[in-house]
Amino acid sequence: MGVKSGALLFALLAGSAAWAQPAGDCTPSAYNIPGANYPCVRPDRSVTFRVWAPAAQKVTVRIGKGVEMSKAADGWWYATSPPQAEGFHYYTLQIDGSIVADPATRTFFGSGFDNSAFEIPAPDEGFYQQRNVPRGDVRQHWYFSKVTQKWRRAYVYTPPDYDKNPKARYPVLYLLHGWGENEEGWHKQGRVDVILDNLIAEKKARPMIIVMDNLNASKPGEDASIFNARRLWPQPAPPRPPEGAKPAPGAPARGGLASFTGATFTEMMIQDLIPAIESAYRVAPGRENRAMAGLSMGGMQTFMTTLGNLDKFAYIGGFSGSSGWRPGFDVKTAHNGVFADPEKFNRQVKVLFLGIGSEEGTRTKEFSDLLTKAGIRNVYYVSPRTAHEWLTWRRCFREFAPLLFR
Amino acid sequence: MGVKSGALLFALLAGSAAWAQPAGDCTPSAYNIPGANYPCVRPDRSVTFRVWAPAAQKVTVRIGKGVEMSKAADGWWYATSPPQAEGFHYYTLQIDGSIVADPATRTFFGSGFDNSAFEIPAPDEGFYQQRNVPRGDVRQHWYFSKVTQKWRRAYVYTPPDYDKNPKARYPVLYLLHGWGENEEGWHKQGRVDVILDNLIAEKKARPMIIVMDNLNASKPGEDASIFNARRLWPQPAPPRPPEGAKPAPGAPARGGLASFTGATFTEMMIQDLIPAIESAYRVAPGRENRAMAGLSMGGMQTFMTTLGNLDKFAYIGGFSGSSGWRPGFDVKTAHNGVFADPEKFNRQVKVLFLGIGSEEGTRTKEFSDLLTKAGIRNVYYVSPRTAHEWLTWRRCFREFAPLLFR
Numbered sequence: 001m002g003v004k005s006g007a008l009l010f011a012l013l014a015g016s017a018a019w020a021q022p023a024g025d026c027t028p029s030a031y032n033i034p035g036a037n038y039p040c041v042r043p044d045r046s047v048t049f050r051v052w053a054p055a056a057q058k059v060t061v062r063i064g065k066g067v068e069m070s071k072a073a074d075g076w077w078y079a080t081s082p083p084q085a086e087g088f089h090y091y092t093l094q095i096d097g098s099i100v101a102d103p104a105t106r107t108f109f110g111s112g113f114d115n116s117a118f119e120i121p122a123p124d125e126g127f128y129q130q131r132n133v134p135r136g137d138v139r140q141h142w143y144f145s146k147v148t149q150k151w152r153r154a155y156v157y158t159p160p161d162y163d164k165n166p167k168a169r170y171p172v173l174y175l176l177h178g179w180g181e182n183e184e185g186w187h188k189q190g191r192v193d194v195i196l197d198n199l200i201a202e203k204k205a206r207p208m209i210i211v212m213d214n215l216n217a218s219k220p221g222e223d224a225s226i227f228n229a230r231r232l233w234p235q236p237a238p239p240r241p242p243e244g245a246k247p248a249p250g251a252p253a254r255g256g257l258a259s260f261t262g263a264t265f266t267e268m269m270i271q272d273l274i275p276a277i278e279s280a281y282r283v284a285p286g287r288e289n290r291a292m293a294g295l296s297m298g299g300m301q302t303f304m305t306t307l308g309n310l311d312k313f314a315y316i317g318g319f320s321g322s323s324g325w326r327p328g329f330d331v332k333t334a335h336n337g338v339f340a341d342p343e344k345f346n347r348q349v350k351v352l353f354l355g356i357g358s359e360e361g362t363r364t365k366e367f368s369d370l371l372t373k374a375g376i377r378n379v380y381y382v383s384p385r386t387a388h389e390w391l392t393w394r395r396c397f398r399e400f401a402p403l404l405f406r
Numbered sequence: 407m408g409v410k411s412g413a414l415l416f417a418l419l420a421g422s423a424a425w426a427q428p429a430g431d432c433t434p435s436a437y438n439i440p441g442a443n444y445p446c447v448r449p450d451r452s453v454t455f456r457v458w459a460p461a462a463q464k465v466t467v468r469i470g471k472g473v474e475m476s477k478a479a480d481g482w483w484y485a486t487s488p489p490q491a492e493g494f495h496y497y498t499l500q501i502d503g504s505i506v507a508d509p510a511t512r513t514f515f516g517s518g519f520d521n522s523a524f525e526i527p528a529p530d531e532g533f534y535q536q537r538n539v540p541r542g543d544v545r546q547h548w549y550f551s552k553v554t555q556k557w558r559r560a561y562v563y564t565p566p567d568y569d570k571n572p573k574a575r576y577p578v579l580y581l582l583h584g585w586g587e588n589e590e591g592w593h594k595q596g597r598v599d600v601i602l603d604n605l606i607a608e609k610k611a612r613p614m615i616i617v618m619d620n621l622n623a624s625k626p627g628e629d630a631s632i633f634n635a636r637r638l639w640p641q642p643a644p645p646r647p648p649e650g651a652k653p654a655p656g657a658p659a660r661g662g663l664a665s666f667t668g669a670t671f672t673e674m675m676i677q678d679l680i681p682a683i684e685s686a687y688r689v690a691p692g693r694e695n696r697a698m699a700g701l702s703m704g705g706m707q708t709f710m711t712t713l714g715n716l717d718k719f720a721y722i723g724g725f726s727g728s729s730g731w732r733p734g735f736d737v738k739t740a741h742n743g744v745f746a747d748p749e750k751f752n753r754q755v756k757v758l759f760l761g762i763g764s765e766e767g768t769r770t771k772e773f774s775d776l777l778t779k780a781g782i783r784n785v786y787y788v789s790p791r792t793a794h795e796w797l798t799w800r801r802c803f804r805e806f807a808p809l810l811f812r
Contacts, residue, residue: 033519034622035634053504057461075503093506097481098459100499100506103635107513107520113439114513114520130548130557137545137562140593144538151536156543163686166572187546216440228441229509280569 029118036104039118045083060094086122087391090115111180112229128191133201134160138187143276147268159207169282171289171405172209176298183214189390205401217265262301293317295393307335317353319396331374342375351403352378355396357386435524442510445524451489466500492528493797496521517586518635534597539607540566544593549682553674565613575688577695577811578615582704589620595796611807623671668710699723701799713741723759725802737780748781757809758784761802763792
């Protein structure tokens with residue numbers, strides 16, 4: 001179809017009801033609410049959006065640099081994005097300045113609030129699609145934390161055979177989300193239960209328990225504002241400590257990820273979470289049956305928690321977020337010197353996994369090379385064609401899980 | 407404070423940053439995202455809302471008849487509602503015509519999409535508040551339905567002692583949500599796990615399994631549009647059958663609740679769901695260990711399913727939704743005559759529970775009286791000061807659960 005006839009067709013359609021049904025080659029996204037045809041995904045991975053906003057002046061789809069919508073005569077706004085990367089994408093709408101979720105999709109907690117999302121098919125998507133295989137359960141498990149003095153919710157994946165083998169004990173992976181997300185992320189956005197069910201059915205991974213908790217752990221009075229929504233609306237900057245002041249030991253993190261220590265999460269995890277899980281579930285004992293991994297900020301947390309407690313963990317994974325390595329990082333002294341004796345480290349840590357998306361830059365590769373050069377055995381994985389998004393982390397998990405508890 | 411000084415204070419505050427923190431007597435609602443101070447609830451049960459919409463012309467909070475918001479000089483809009491009824495309330499915002507969730511709260515699936523919500527404290531709220539008692543798990547359980555030819559998700563509550571007693575078998579309650587909601591409703595909006603944990607801890611209810619599935623069950627090709635969002639945006643009316651035409655047996659429901667038969671759900675439940683649950687969980691056998699209840703449309707479904715299958719169910723609950731009783735209802739012939747022999751019915755059905763909110767009208771009371779007059783034993787319960795909302799149903803469950811499996 002030439003440009004001219006395409007433009008004519010658009011003009012004919014724009015004011016008619018024909019738009020209520022998307023073009024035949026535009027497939028409704030998997031996360032749409034029942035009955036919603038938009039957003040829909042085209043074969044070239046562009047996405048068409050639709051929103052009802054009869055009195056609005058300006059509506060934008062907030063993905064990439066933003067896609068301006070156009071108003072049709074009937075009050076509906078439409079836009080088609082440029083082709084998107086494969087995988088899961090959060091998005092929001094901006095309606096006359098207000099940033100809100102698109103009511104046409106189910107919502108997913110990210111950036112500190114409930115976003116909309118769409119999914120672009122990937123060539124390897126079979127690994128996170130539901131198949132005709134036995135399914136594990138994902139359990140909402142509440143426990144009381146003495147450290148934070150609050151009830152907390154973890155999601156716990158139990159493998160398909162868990163209830164059939166009431167005497168079996170299983171190794172356990174503690175798996176963390178990223179900044180602005182919560183304990184829901186790995187099974188909703190990440191589909192980790194589907195991925196592991198598929199790997200277990202193919203005998204590529206051992207049956208294991210996965211515990212997905214919330215990074216947001218703060219003691220009474222501690223500042224937890226690092227976990228709050230920042231992109232949604234104007235926020236006052238957090239107060240800065242005086243020039244040159246060092247935070248007191250155990251002091252709450254302030255002023256962004258750079259000062260994030262994760263000390264309270266580590267304390268809570270070791271004093272409250274691990275005992276709660278080991279009391280409620282049939283967990284195999286000892287460090288060689290315990291792994292920890294996380295994405296982005298959750299990867300930073302994983303390194304802080306595990307490298308300070310190698311008596312408790314034998315498997316470590318960082319997905320787009322590892323040791324917080326920065327210029328000046330010294331492999332001999334970092335993390336209280338755990339890397340200083342590579343033979344000892346390699347004996348203790350069965351797998352050190354560093355994963356990243358191909359579009360995320362070279363820092364993780366540089367870190368992996370630096371460790372390798374220092375004699376620290378590690379696994380480096382790159383997810384092709386993906387950025388700092390969930391498809392990177394689904395793939396990282398697919399690569400990491402088969403290495404565990406061997 | 408007099409009206410005049412109150413108005414002056416408002417004028418002083420409206421353009422300043424002071425509004426970023428609500429008044430001291432306004433308590434952030436339990437469902438706000440981390441760091442959000444609005445919506446907040448005042449002692450008189452009025453609610454103050456805030457939304458960032460710098461370029462909008464008109465913003466309304468969609469509760470009751472709607473509450474118009476006012477724009478402050480800094481781009482924030484504010485409104486305070488009249489006092490609200492106690493309990494859980496869905497709401498949305500309308501921003502220049504577009505109906506969207508308020509990004510300041512977690513979302514809850516209702517009316518076919520993800521709404522915002524706030525919670526007004528109730529005098530009896532202790533029964534649905536988390537206490538220092540053993541907690542059951544709520545499990546996401548996937549199973550394949552041969553009837554619908556789709557994978558389906560149920561949430562399954564297992565009581566606190568379930569994993570400690572690997573040989574014990576438990577009675578089971580199948581519990582349904584209402585129109586426009588889904589399988590998430592009872593544990594998210596309804597807090598049913600918290601309520602039952604508390605009842606079990608007080609020894610007021612027996613430990614039981616609760617299965618929460620989705621009312622939306624349709625065979626390939628069946629019209630499932632009754633489950634789609636209707637209030638969110640203009641929708642074409644569903645096609646009407648020709649005048650005088652009767653739907654074919656098993657034909658899909660069309661044109662609203664009045665023609666809803668629930669036949670596919672019943673078939674799916676009996677052929678797929680119950681076997682899936684009894685294969686995956688330690689369920690006590692037989693009809694006397696099986697109950698079913700639902701709210702609103704889920705109550706209608708419960709009556710249709712159970713009254714047609716009394717060999718399978720001994721306990722029946724309708725919360726703000728019972729038999730679909732309408733003028734012309736004949737107790738002798740309705741539901742294939744199950745009420746015609748009251749002695750037989752009373753022997754079979756251990757509890758027939760009819761609950762309703764005090765503000766919902768008299769139909770349920772009339773139905774209960776009609777059954778009582780016909781010799782059908784039933785329990786009638788009224789939730790004080792509540793309408794067709796979740797606090798009614800939380801209270802119905804609190805009253806119903808202790809009657810089960812005795």
